[in-house]
Amino acid sequence: MSTDAVPSRAPLWEISSRVVVFAAVGAALYAVLGIISIRIPGTQNVDIRPAFALVPFFGLRFGPIAGFFTGFVGNVIIDQIIGNGALTYWNWSVANGLTGLLAGLFGAAVLARAHKEAVRLVLVAVLSWLAMFVAFLSTITDMWLQGLTLGAWATLAFGALLLSNTLVTLILTPALDAIWEPISKRMGR
Amino acid sequence: MIIDVRDATVRYRSTGRQVLHGIDLAVDAGDFALVSGPSGCGKSTLLRLLNGLVPHAYRAEVGGVVRIGGLDAAGQTIKQLSTIVGTLLQDPAKQIVGTTVFTELAFGPENLGLPRAEIRARIDEAAARVGIEHLLPRATHELSGGELQLVAFAGVLVMRPRAVVVDEPLANLDPDAGRRLLGELRRFVDDGGAAVVVEHRVEELLEFEPTQVLYIEGGRTGYAGDIPGFLRAAPVAHVKLPFPALVARAGELPAISQPPRRPGGSSRLTYQGVSLGYGTRTVLEKADLDLRSGERVAILGRNGAGKSTLLRAAVRLLEPTAGRVLVDGGPVTGRTTLDLATTFGYVFQNPGQALFSASVAEELAFGPRNLGMTQDEIDEVSREALATMLLDHESDIMARPPHTLSHGQQRRLTVALALAMRPKTLILDEPTAGQDLHSTTTFMERVLGGMESVYFITHDVDLALTAADRLVIVDGGAIAADASPSELAHRPALWSGSGLRETSLVRAVRDRLPEKGPIPHPFVLARKDNPP
Amino acid sequence: MDVTPRYLGGGSFLGHRDPRVLLLVPVFYLVAVARAEDLRIMLVCSGVALAYYLSGGIPWREARANWMFFLAFAGLTVLVNSLFTNALQIESTKAAEPLFEMPLTGNPVSVATLSYSATLLVRYVSLAMVGFPIAFCVAPGDLGVAFARFRVSQRLAFGVDLTFRFIPSTAAKMGEIIDAQRVRGYTHPRTNNPIKRLISLKPVVIPLTVNSLIDAEDTSNAMDLRGFGAKHRTWMRELAFDRTDRLLLAGFAAFAVAALAYKLFGTDVVWVP
Numbered sequence: 001m002s003t004d005a006v007p008s009r010a011p012l013w014e015i016s017s018r019v020v021v022f023a024a025v026g027a028a029l030y031a032v033l034g035i036i037s038i039r040i041p042g043t044q045n046v047d048i049r050p051a052f053a054l055v056p057f058f059g060l061r062f063g064p065i066a067g068f069f070t071g072f073v074g075n076v077i078i079d080q081i082i083g084n085g086a087l088t089y090w091n092w093s094v095a096n097g098l099t100g101l102l103a104g105l106f107g108a109a110v111l112a113r114a115h116k117e118a119v120r121l122v123l124v125a126v127l128s129w130l131a132m133f134v135a136f137l138s139t140i141t142d143m144w145l146q147g148l149t150l151g152a153w154a155t156l157a158f159g160a161l162l163l164s165n166t167l168v169t170l171i172l173t174p175a176l177d178a179i180w181e182p183i184s185k186r187m188g189r
Numbered sequence: 190m191i192i193d194v195r196d197a198t199v200r201y202r203s204t205g206r207q208v209l210h211g212i213d214l215a216v217d218a219g220d221f222a223l224v225s226g227p228s229g230c231g232k233s234t235l236l237r238l239l240n241g242l243v244p245h246a247y248r249a250e251v252g253g254v255v256r257i258g259g260l261d262a263a264g265q266t267i268k269q270l271s272t273i274v275g276t277l278l279q280d281p282a283k284q285i286v287g288t289t290v291f292t293e294l295a296f297g298p299e300n301l302g303l304p305r306a307e308i309r310a311r312i313d314e315a316a317a318r319v320g321i322e323h324l325l326p327r328a329t330h331e332l333s334g335g336e337l338q339l340v341a342f343a344g345v346l347v348m349r350p351r352a353v354v355v356d357e358p359l360a361n362l363d364p365d366a367g368r369r370l371l372g373e374l375r376r377f378v379d380d381g382g383a384a385v386v387v388e389h390r391v392e393e394l395l396e397f398e399p400t401q402v403l404y405i406e407g408g409r410t411g412y413a414g415d416i417p418g419f420l421r422a423a424p425v426a427h428v429k430l431p432f433p434a435l436v437a438r439a440g441e442l443p444a445i446s447q448p449p450r451r452p453g454g455s456s457r458l459t460y461q462g463v464s465l466g467y468g469t470r471t472v473l474e475k476a477d478l479d480l481r482s483g484e485r486v487a488i489l490g491r492n493g494a495g496k497s498t499l500l501r502a503a504v505r506l507l508e509p510t511a512g513r514v515l516v517d518g519g520p521v522t523g524r525t526t527l528d529l530a531t532t533f534g535y536v537f538q539n540p541g542q543a544l545f546s547a548s549v550a551e552e553l554a555f556g557p558r559n560l561g562m563t564q565d566e567i568d569e570v571s572r573e574a575l576a577t578m579l580l581d582h583e584s585d586i587m588a589r590p591p592h593t594l595s596h597g598q599q600r601r602l603t604v605a606l607a608l609a610m611r612p613k614t615l616i617l618d619e620p621t622a623g624q625d626l627h628s629t630t631t632f633m634e635r636v637l638g639g640m641e642s643v644y645f646i647t648h649d650v651d652l653a654l655t656a657a658d659r660l661v662i663v664d665g666g667a668i669a670a671d672a673s674p675s676e677l678a679h680r681p682a683l684w685s686g687s688g689l690r691e692t693s694l695v696r697a698v699r700d701r702l703p704e705k706g707p708i709p710h711p712f713v714l715a716r717k718d719n720p721p
Numbered sequence: 722m723d724v725t726p727r728y729l730g731g732g733s734f735l736g737h738r739d740p741r742v743l744l745l746v747p748v749f750y751l752v753a754v755a756r757a758e759d760l761r762i763m764l765v766c767s768g769v770a771l772a773y774y775l776s777g778g779i780p781w782r783e784a785r786a787n788w789m790f791f792l793a794f795a796g797l798t799v800l801v802n803s804l805f806t807n808a809l810q811i812e813s814t815k816a817a818e819p820l821f822e823m824p825l826t827g828n829p830v831s832v833a834t835l836s837y838s839a840t841l842l843v844r845y846v847s848l849a850m851v852g853f854p855i856a857f858c859v860a861p862g863d864l865g866v867a868f869a870r871f872r873v874s875q876r877l878a879f880g881v882d883l884t885f886r887f888i889p890s891t892a893a894k895m896g897e898i899i900d901a902q903r904v905r906g907y908t909h910p911r912t913n914n915p916i917k918r919l920i921s922l923k924p925v926v927i928p929l930t931v932n933s934l935i936d937a938e939d940t941s942n943a944m945d946l947r948g949f950g951a952k953h954r955t956w957m958r959e960l961a962f963d964r965t966d967r968l969l970l971a972g973f974a975a976f977a978v979a980a981l982a983y984k985l986f987g988t989d990v991v992w993v994p
């Protein structure tokens with residue numbers, strides 16, 4: 001994996017002040033926006049959360065560390081504020097973090113090579129979805145932590161989440177990236 | 190020499206454009222350098238050169254000699270430089286990283302790894318120096334614009350820098366707060382520090398006696414030398430000179446022709462005993478005001494006085510806790526925000542805040558579409574709006590992503606967005622903050638030319654004086670004053686204690702004009718008493 | 722909804738604890754009650770949790786909203802997972818004699834099912850009890866240093882503080898953007914169509930994100946300019962475990978071990994009266 005491929009042109013795992021700030025901004029945004037989310041009643045701790053688009057976005061744009069921080073810290077705060085309690089579903093917070101982390105890695109590996117705008121956006125959509133899918137497979141730990149049956153996890157928990165987050169990652173994340181691309185060029189860091 | 194820049198050049202790699210061409214700047218202890226110039230001329234870039242952001246944080250090629258604290262800047266890290274050159278960014282809100290004022294001040298020394306006792310001592314010293322001890326326990330997100338600016342400055346002082354560089358400190362401050370900050374800066378210099386200040390508002394700085402001026406044009410040195418020389422040499426159209434300087438140069442002032450105005454018309458926006466506030470906190474108490482459909486009204490007042498709050502009530506972004514607001518004689522409660530948007534084109538404080546579309550065209554279409562206009566109508570109003578704001582010259586402007594426009598263009602676009610909804614009156618919240626004189630004048634010309642009535646908030650007294658038929662001063666939770674510019678100029682009592690300052694223009698108006706009647710353009714006024 | 726962190730339990734017993742304690746105790750408790758099945762044991766554990774929570778001195782008034790939301794949510798989850806559907810398959814709940822069938826799904830409900838559902842609910846609530854003090858009894862700005870002492874990267878630890886610095890300003894910014902869009906005719910959609918909702922959020926989400934990112938560039942510059950990024954940095958806040966802290970931690974550690982041991986060697990099965 002080429003290390004200078006991240007848009008922020010920093011080594012992949014370096015924690016520069018830039019990474020720290022973007023991580024914090026990401027988490028804060030995710031927390032604040034995550035609170036305006038539409039709960040699907042009756043499912044495991046799953047809701048349509050448009051703000052989730054931010055997690056892969058920050059991963060792709062600002063690297064795996066910022067991505068993980070955004071997803072993990074952001075989700076812990078959301079859970080705390082909307083009242084699930086940060087602990088009840090800690091493994092889901094980890095999954096959120098993983099989404100950002102994986103997106104960061106995928107982005108570093110693939111995205112830098114995409115030069116045509118359209119291609120890039122498609123990749124953004126696909127990669128974010130992939131990162132999300134893989135990351136949330138980890139919530140199968142619910143079978144032990146919550147004592148769910150495989151079927152229940154696959155439908156009530158993972159399935160329902162897949163439904164909403166697929167929408168989000170395929171529509172909002174590319175939309176966000178399309179807007180940000182020209183601006184980031186102009187900011188020229 | 191603390192700062193020694195010779196024949197410096199900067200080229201940003203991201204755009205490949207060379208931004209600075211051979212700039213010289215020498216600043217030593219006791220020096221107070223003023224850097225000025227049109228927007229985009231390279232002022233901020235020069236500061237980045239001094240504090241090391243260029244080339245350490247921004248990809249850029251640097252030429253010439255840049256020596257900070259006697260050593261070559263390129264050879265030092267930003268961290269090393271930060272102990273020599275302290276930086277105060279234009280917007281303090283972005284510089285604050287602490288949740289409380291104390292943690293904010295502690296941040297820098299913590300990074301230097303200093304022992305706790307030392308840090309505490311430094312914090313107490315800096316806080317005392319800037320006079321913000323009482324703020325130390327406060328949460329930073331509750332502070333007013335002026336307080337934030339002082340806290341940010343103290344956060345720079347705790348690093349014990351030998352020089353401080355400041356980028357447009359006055360842009361978002363009311364005159365009083367601005368003076369407080371500059372006063373502290375002057376004290377810092379008097380105590381053996383050095384300062385470099387970037388600022389458009391030259392006049393406000395004069396009383397703090399800058400020792401040198403660097404005027405940059407297109408990245409090149411336009412003028413470098415002392416103040417008197419600058420006042421003689423500065424381009425009158427681009428630098429707001431104090432009135433006496435204009436008089437001295439009356440001969441070279443261009444002729445200005447202003448169409449006569451007859452303000453008046455029917456009531457457009459009426460406040461009857463209106464009280465406004467947030468949560469339990471009351472900002473305005475029982476305000477009475479009647480703004481007419483043919484008037485240009487300037488609203489002034491210190492930071493946090495409630496200017497924005499007052500105007501937000503006009504479009505029902507805020508409901509009065511008492512009294513009532515009338516629009517065109519009818520109560521606003523009968524109308525929705527969207528419906529009111531066709532009466533008032535409301536332009537918010539910071540441009541680009543609400544831009545979200547991928548192209549200017551979509552951005553322009555958003556409002557009209559919500560009004561239910563057809564595509565043809567939308568195309569038409571969009572074209573009109575862009576033309577009014579002089580944006581139609583830009584090549585394929587319609588397809589540009591809004592955020593890639595320059596700051597000034599974004600400001601004009603946000604006005605165009607409001608115009609696209611065909612409002613009868615424009616409401617502008619600090620439309621010209623942080624812009625140079627030229628862009629300010631052209632901007633206001635467009636806005637005022639395009640509308641029969643404009644109500645705007647500003648901290649720029651001279652702008653209010655020359656552009657408005659009527660000044661409203663908000664202070665102490667009430668309308669402190671409401672009069673014509675010339676009347677107000679003749680009543681210093683009304684100014685004092687409202688966070689405002691008398692400029693040389695105010696004095697000139699008082700000395701040269703009757704209490705009634707319009708105020709001519711400063712150039713006209715300056716030529717009047719000694720015709721060329 | 723108010724998103725600014727609220728520091729409610731300042732003067733209380735927990736308020737005086739080292740923040741690391743408030744972070745570690747919940748972890749121990751989590752281990753202790755993981756998959757507890759016996760209602761009686763669960764009740765004992767929740768007693769411990771309740772005592773812990775009460776020592777946080779969080780005013781009921783302030784936390785009521787959070788609790789209401791949580792109870793509704795937890796109740797719903799339990800209903801769905803263990804009563805309406807048999808998502809949480811526990812042998813004994815199937816073995817036991819069904820009392821009645823749930824409406825809609827027709828899922829058979831036995832005493833065991835009820836008992837286990839109760840266990841679940843109690844577990845959720847008790848977890849929340851030990852979790853809430855993190856939110857309400859840790860002084861703002863103490864989290865960062867706490868993580869720093871856990872050997873997390875100094876910089877990321879500061880990132881936690883920074884997050885809490887950004888939350889209120891982000892919320893305020895969002896308020897302003899919503900206002901700015903309302904003037905252009907933006908309204909919250911009444912539709913339930915998820916796609917429509919996503920699209921309708923664009924005018925708020927996009928500008929908020931973009932502006933935050935643009936500002937972030939300046940903030941990271943400002944941090945560089947104040948020397949951020951050294952391996953070692955001083956933290957003004959001094960953290961030290963006192964005797965009470967140690968005792969509390971030791972207590973919960975022991976409690977966790979005991980609970981584990983019981984699960985392994987004891988008979989932790991669904992309690993059927």
Ligand SMILES: Nc1ncnc2c1ncn2[C@@H]1O[C@H](COP(=O)(O)OP(=O)(O)OP(=O)(O)O)[C@@H](O)[C@H]1O
Pocket residue numbers: 186187188189201203204208226227228229230231232233234235247596
């Ligand atoms: N990071 C960057 N990458 C590429 N170009 C840049 C960058 N920052 C500024 N520029 C360009 O360099 C020129 C000078 O910018 P700079 O911000 O120094 O001007 P300024 O005098 O500070 O303007 P203003 O008064 O509006 O702040 C402008 O044309 C700007 O577009």
Ligand SMILES: Nc1ncnc2c1ncn2[C@@H]1O[C@H](COP(=O)(O)OP(=O)(O)OP(=O)(O)O)[C@@H](O)[C@H]1O
Pocket residue numbers: 334467472490491492493494495496497498499896
């Ligand atoms: N959304 C809000 N919630 C709570 N308080 C607010 C809000 N907006 C403004 N305030 C407070 O109301 C007071 C008036 O704010 P307002 O923005 O009207 O002042 P202003 O005159 O526009 O100041 P400035 O010149 O800095 O823009 C301030 O003390 C501010 O802190």
Ligand SMILES: [Mg+2]
Pocket residue numbers: 232233234356
């Ligand atoms: Mg600048």
Ligand SMILES: [Mg+2]
Pocket residue numbers: 496497498538618
């Ligand atoms: Mg305002």
